[in-house]
Amino acid sequence: xxxxxxxxxxxxxxLLRELRKSLVFAACVNRxxxxxxxxxxxxxxxxxLTPPTIKDYSRATALDAPEFVADDTRSxxxxxxxxxxxxxxxxxxxxxxxxxxxxxxxxxxxxxxxxDKIDNFxxxxxxxxxxxxxxxxVQITKANVYEYLEALSVKLSDNDVPTENRWVVLPxxxxxxxxxxxxxxxxxxxxxxxxxxxxxxxxxxxxxxxxNNLVTQTISTVxxxxxxxxxxxxxxxxxxxxxxxxxxxPDFFSDNLKGLIAYGAKTVFPKALAVLQAKQTA
Numbered sequence: 684x685x686x687x688x689x690x691x692x693x694x695x696x697x698l699l700r701e702l703r704k705s706l707v708f709a710a711c712v713n714r715x716x717x718x719x720x721x722x723x724x725x726x727x728x729x730x731x732l733t734p735p736t737i738k739d740y741s742r743a744t745a746l747d748a749p750e751f752v753a754d755d756t757r758s759x760x761x762x763x764x765x766x767x768x769x770x771x772x773x774x775x776x777x778x779x780x781x782x783x784x785x786x787x788x789x790x791x792x793x794x795x796x797x798x799d800k801i802d803n804f805x806x807x808x809x810x811x812x813x814x815x816x817x818x819x820x821v822q823i824t825k826a827n828v829y830e831y832l833e834a835l836s837v838k839l840s841d842n843d844v845p846t847e848n849r850w851v852v853l854p855x856x857x858x859x860x861x862x863x864x865x866x867x868x869x870x871x872x873x874x875x876x877x878x879x880x881x882x883x884x885x886x887x888x889x890x891x892x893x894x895n896n897l898v899t900q901t902i903s904t905v906x907x908x909x910x911x912x913x914x915x916x917x918x919x920x921x922x923x924x925x926x927x928x929x930x931x932x933p934d935f936f937s938d939n940l941k942g943l944i945a946y947g948a949k950t951v952f953p954k955a956l957a958v959l960q961a962k963q964t965a
Contacts, residue, residue: 695927698942701794702924707881707894708805708911711850712918712948716759720923722945723764727921729951731755759919759949765800767793768941770932789940797944801922802896804948806852808918809898809909809958811950813842816957820907823961828860832887835912835957842954844914851889851912852881856963858893861886910959917955922946 716727733753740746769789816838821831832851839849853861861867861884868885881892889912898909926943950956 691927695924698790698794698927699924701791702797706798706802707852707892708802709920711892711915712805712920713915714920716919717921720761720921720945722925723761725761727759729757729759729919731757757949757951759921759947761945761947763804763946764943765797766941766943770937770939773936786940793942801946802894805920806896806898808948808950809911811953812956812958813953816954818959820960820962822964823857824964825860825863828857829864829866829887831959832889835959836887838957844955846888848915849889850892852892852894852897853910854897854908855893857961858883861891905962908961910961913956917952918948918950920948
């Protein structure tokens, strides 16, 4: 049995939508530069300009000569590629009502697997945060959790980071403590906002997201979490499903499905990232 109604462009689009629906960290970053990626090795140019100098004006004095604004363009390297390659025996496809359910399930499972890889990749960007924005290891409790969210907010404000579009990603146990705070606004209370990408509500000016993909470290048998907070402009991320193919295996009676994704990230504004090194109550 061959997959006769397989349309690569349609399946690629479906996979990408599923990927974006389930991501957490990629929902918190800038994705404005996607669309032109062909594969690993591509470079995305992030255009930027240094601000012009503001000077005093006097009616009796001629203006200074024009100041040529310097180019501040950065490069985002597409340096990550991941793939899957799954096979389906003809008899299995036949028993699964023509194989459509199995193929769809495989596509969806691949989307979730890609999600974990990308989330972990972006969570590791905590290491790019400006050194002055890192709060040393503290024990987080119900009594102090809001205090430390405010501390993260102050770190960003001290660097003139805009108050809009701030986010924080928390592990489930800290999210539970935040939900118990009187200062927490649950996502379902925010009107028509859709609860996706791990978004659970608002606290301390942050869009609060929940994830199990935060970077952790065990020190003297005690687990620590690298809690990340920031602004959407801090990290630029780009990805593309570059290949999606169905094919017959030459040595088996099977239909096969394989896909390839390319992606990369650039921390553009380290001062727009803040990190809290958190540990649970002993």
